[in-house]
Amino acid sequence: MDKNGEIIDQMDHIGFGFIEIGTVTPKPQYGNPKPRLKRLVKEESLINSLGFNNRGADNLLKRLVNRNKNITLGINIGPNKTTPFDQVHEDYIFCMQKLARFADYITINISSPNTANLREFHKRENLERLLNLVIDERNATPNKPKLFVKFSPDEDLKIYADMIELINSIEIDGVIVSNTTNDSDLKNSVGVSKIPGGLSGKILSNKSNRLLNFVNENLNDKKILVAVGGVFDVDSYNEKLDLGADLVQMYTGLIYEGPNQVREIIRNGK
Ligand SMILES: Cc1cc2nc3c(=O)[nH]c(=O)nc-3n(C[C@H](O)[C@H](O)[C@H](O)COP(=O)(O)O)c2cc1C
Numbered sequence: 001m002d003k004n005g006e007i008i009d010q011m012d013h014i015g016f017g018f019i020e021i022g023t024v025t026p027k028p029q030y031g032n033p034k035p036r037l038k039r040l041v042k043e044e045s046l047i048n049s050l051g052f053n054n055r056g057a058d059n060l061l062k063r064l065v066n067r068n069k070n071i072t073l074g075i076n077i078g079p080n081k082t083t084p085f086d087q088v089h090e091d092y093i094f095c096m097q098k099l100a101r102f103a104d105y106i107t108i109n110i111s112s113p114n115t116a117n118l119r120e121f122h123k124r125e126n127l128e129r130l131l132n133l134v135i136d137e138r139n140a141t142p143n144k145p146k147l148f149v150k151f152s153p154d155e156d157l158k159i160y161a162d163m164i165e166l167i168n169s170i171e172i173d174g175v176i177v178s179n180t181t182n183d184s185d186l187k188n189s190v191g192v193s194k195i196p197g198g199l200s201g202k203i204l205s206n207k208s209n210r211l212l213n214f215v216n217e218n219l220n221d222k223k224i225l226v227a228v229g230g231v232f233d234v235d236s237y238n239e240k241l242d243l244g245a246d247l248v249q250m251y252t253g254l255i256y257e258g259p260n261q262v263r264e265i266i267r268n269g270k
Pocket of ligand 1: 001022023037046048050052076109112150178179180199200201202204228229230231249250251252253
């Protein structure tokens with residue numbers, strides 16, 4: 001939500017235990033043309049095709065120099081739209097070099113549906129090369145932030161099995177499940193098949209929870225499992241914990257329920 005790290009303190013004040021900012025890309029970019037965000041009010045969901053609108057890594061770096069170090073901060077990184085696929089790994093490395101020293105964790109975002117070919121990094125050969133480069137960069141950073149990989153909810157089980165096998169065998173600290181879905185059946189079911197972008201909120205929760213369960217069953221216990229997708233209240237938060245989440249995030253629920261819901265969930269959740 002906070003693409004440029006402008007409201008870290010405010011997010012902290014409403015009660016979150018940790019904040020994730022971004023996705024940030026090396027260079028500033030406008031993102032996709034508007035309209036690119038729509039409320040599906042009846043379904044308590046959103047469809048968005050923002051496309052990594054952000055002011056770029058240098059702008060974020062300036063803000064982070066004086067950041068409040070008591071706030072646990074994740075920085076979510078991704079490539080610019082115009083970067084050719086065979087150079088995309090360089091964008092992640094650029095962001096690591098600029099920003100990793102300010103982060104408690106880095107999210108390697110390979111799962112936005114709004115950047116062409118990004119989800120190709122769910123394929124083992126592409127993922128392995130990228131993650132090994134990012135791990136080397138992290139290990140060269142004095143504070144050694146944790147590294148999380150953020151999954152799409154739309155791949156085949158075999159793809160996830162291969163990804164998890166890889167992640168279990170290398171120095172990646174955890175997985176975030178999941179990004180938005182561009183499942184055509186789900187989009188059809190709510191009449192938005194012609195609108196580009198991914199669905200978030202309540203309509204995503206079953207799909208995201210099924211994947212959470214699968215990842216929990218297969219991911220090494222020492223890894224950190226972060227759940228996101230359809231958290232609106234205490235029950236949907238508890239469900240994520242029951243499915244094995246170590247940490248929980250919310251985005252769309254914050255929009256529909258408002259900022260007071262964060263403390264409500266933390267007070268009354270498991
Ligand atoms: C408007 C909007 C913008 C988003 N931008 C990003 C992004 O830049 N990077 C990212 O990893 N996920 C992004 N997401 C996905 C969310 O972080 C989250 O994974 C997804 O929306 C599911 O959670 P929710 O149901 O609580 O919204 C975005 C979601 C929305 C609704």
